[in-house]
Amino acid sequence: MVCVGDRIDTDMQEGFLRGHGTQVLDGQLVATECGLVERVNKLVSVRPLRQRYSAALGDIVIGRVTEVAGKRWRLDIGARQEVSLQLSSVDLPGGAQRRRTAEDEIKMRTIFKEGDLLSAEVQSLHADGSIALHTRSAKYGKLTGGDLLYVPAALVKRQKHHFTNLTTMGITMILGCNGMVWLAPTHEGSSAAASSTSAPEQTAAKAPASAAEREAVSKAANAVRLLASLSMNISPASLLNVCKVCAERGVQAKDMLTASFIGAMLEEESQQRLQTSL
Structure with a gap:
């Protein structure tokens, strides 16, 4: 940097x-x-580090529905261009594979409505600069029962898996290439393999989150905030490393953003980089 x-x-x-x-x-x-x-x-x-998100084909993004009009939804993903999700680019309830009809257009708000948060993939970039998304996979869809964080998009690198089940913490993490990070409790009994192929709302706990689950999400969220404040890349590995140092020093989630713990993280990171260079 x-x-x-x-x-x-x-x-x-x-x-x-x-x-x-x-x-x-x-x-x-x-x-x-x-x-x-x-x-x-x-x-x-x-x-x-600070700029509007510039989309690329295949990016995994998180966005919020701002408008339902015609045969498409408009979303805010923090991009420079207009973003839309066509009715033909989503899976219908029940997984039906057919042409969309006028009745489907009338019932669009039963799929996504204004204010809904969802994960999607960049399908195409048009000549006028607009962006088209799709959710034609079970792993994409509406996000509920979790915590949304905003970080600089430059800190989220494209990687093999943007949907990750952090089994040691019992949470599901979605890294949006547009700088939005989603954290939610993992549904009891789900596996890492299932979390990468199931819709996030299916992997989130159906019952109200327990105190332990809320504590785990809070700890992961503060780890992401700490990494962003230090302009460090955000990934499952870096998040788990912060939580590991937190556990070793007996620091609670509410104290992870204090100056003393930030200094401890800087010391830990400098030691790791020194050992790597040697």
């Missing part, structure tokens, strides 16, 4: 191409924005 004016190391590269967020001064490459350094072959650029 670099700040404005920081020198970007290019000594190990035989020539480089200046990308977005960089400038050459006195023969050295320096950052013109605060963000993360990205290298693609010889191209060096800086991706800002």
